[in-house]
Amino acid sequence: MAMTETDTLLTVSDLTLYRGSAKILDHVNLSLARGETLALVGESGAGKSTIAMALMQLLDGARIEGRADLAGAGDLFSLSSRQMVRLRGKRLSMIFQDAGAALNPAYTVGRQLITTLRRNLGLTRPEAYRRAVDLFAQVGINDAEARLSAFPHQLSGGMQQRVMVAIALACNPDLLLADEPTSALDVTIQAQIIRLILSLTRERGASCIFVLHDLALASQSCDRIVVLYAGQVVESGPVAEVLNNHRHPYTRQLKSCVVEIGRADLVAPEGTVPPHDQMPKGCRFSTRCPRALARCSDDAPPPMPANPDRGGPHDHVFACWNPE
Amino acid sequence: MSFLMSSASAPRTEKVPATAPVFELIEVEKVFQVRPPNSGLSRKTVGLRALDGVRLRVDTGTSIALVGESGSGKSTLLRVLLGLDAPTGGRALYHGAPIREARAKGRDFARDVAMVYQDARGSLDPRMTVEALIAEPLRHFNIVQKDQIKARVAELLDRVGLPTDAGRRYAAGLSGGQVRRVAIARALASEPSVLVADEAVSGLDVSTQAQLLTLLRGLQRDMNLTLVFITHDLGVASYLCDEIAIMYLGRIVETGPTDVVLNAPAHPYSAALRAAAPRFFEPMPEPLSGEIPSPLDLPPGCRFSTRCPAAQPDCGERDPQLGRFGAHRAVACLHPLTNPQA
Missing domain, CATH: 3.40.50.300 (P-loop containing nucleotide triphosphate hydrolases)
Known part of the structure; x- marks a missing residue:
């Protein structure tokens, strides 16, 4: 998908995030076009959720360097918390993994949705109520009027996640961040929720960043993919391009660990992610990498285009001194 | 080593x-007495059928x-299987003897x-x-x-x-x-x-x-x-x-060799589970509609009929039991998706 400057909704440049002395994210770059779906994939500690939380400015006690430019709003990281409150919900919103914990147990789900609508859009109570009924219908909750007066614990996990989707999309944000929205759900419900999020964001022309650990699911649901390892972007680009013609050894490893049905051979990778105080200065995957060179542990590889003739930061990019 | x-x-x-198989479950049933939701202060309990007619041989x-x-x-x-709960009906055997007895011995x-x-x-x-x-x-x-x-x-x-x-x-x-x-x-x-x-x-x-x-x-x-x-x-x-047993609402709906069952599921629920598993670059399939019904309020007939894309009129009337399906398989469905030979 070719892209012009005006299509870009979000550009994250050189995002580095510290917690104490630990460098959790290391020069993360990514960009997102309007209407595009992007998957952040990687294993625990890769920093996928941290990126989403940093964009929402929901992290306490983290030191952030770099920029995140949202079209029309400027650099999110330099906004005051007051300015951020005005953006959340309207420009960008987030769905969490555990909807049951993200919803307030003391209020009915209807009240939580109606509050969102009234505060952000300034609707009157009856207007907000009508909009809420309509939103519940859109996210596939039958008997919407009755369900509005339910408390979160009275709903199943799938229903709670539908409520979250309704609240997140209530004010038509142009960026939706979905942090593992279906990992806690059964597979048949997972398919329902992913399809729901995709169709509703598509209808609204919104962009979506999915935080996922399932590569196969990413290949089915997203346009582009960013592969992270221990806080560094190792490879990114169009999903088919990255997964079919990967260049980074870590992308291969991640792919080879997916246990598809009917798979008889499985080669488990060696080792684990090093702790933060033992992280190499250069490529963080170098401690486990079968293709590591002498320079890899000291010298961080910059993002390199996989197709230099086509170019563009939006195309397939990898960060490796000895690519496959 | x-x-x-x-x-x-x-x-x-x-x-x-x-x-003698290690474990053999014959028509095992487990009913828990629970207070129904929204029953207020009433102490009346109803039976929740967590397992119903389970047959399994390991x-x-x-x-x-x-x-x-x-x-x-x-x-x-x-x-x-571990003998932590006694079945309320049927027999659960370990090497031919009731599991609870084996455990107590x-x-x-x-x-x-x-x-x-x-x-x-x-x-x-x-x-x-x-x-x-x-x-x-x-x-x-x-x-x-x-x-x-x-x-x-x-x-x-x-x-x-x-x-x-x-x-x-x-x-x-x-x-x-x-x-x-x-x-x-x-x-x-x-x-x-x-x-x-x-x-x-x-x-x-x-x-x-x-x-x-x-x-x-x-x-x-x-x-x-x-x-x-x-x-x-x-x-x-x-x-x-090697083998798989697929369960839905307290019952085994299909069992058999794993590769055979997953390559050609006979029960529509097995097929739906199979389709819902993410696969590289396959278009996302039409998901099953609805959610699993409450075990306190089982639908009449086949318990999967409310969500089944292949349900027929008789599925709401007759409750299919787990029956033999070819040499090594068993399925609980009135209208299986494949032939027993498959």
């Missing part, structure tokens, strides 16, 4: 007739996956049937070192002489891929994958012939999961373990288990 290889042929396991040396979504009865079935059952719990961290005492945790069953079952315990713990740690110095650590200082390895080492310490594992690889990163899966498959083959593996992941089931 020799003891780990040879333990399957230890004399202990030879006193049972080779023909032969020595096989590996079987129990697959189903939340509320399907997997965990209740597990509790019945002495330590043999507990020694022979080992369990890896879903919450591995919660199953390990946080105040015991890893070495003490693994030594406990060695001592309890008199597996080795007292002076050999240390060496055996080291062997077990090595077998599950942990460094020897892990023995001095506590569960709190271990990663999720390491904690599962400790739980597996502890389960294997009593030299069991049956390993029952509840979601032993779920909630882990894919590379950690791959490491544990190759470990479990190696252990199962080297030690000739009978493996009962509860999972919600069909990929995991197909990698690890």
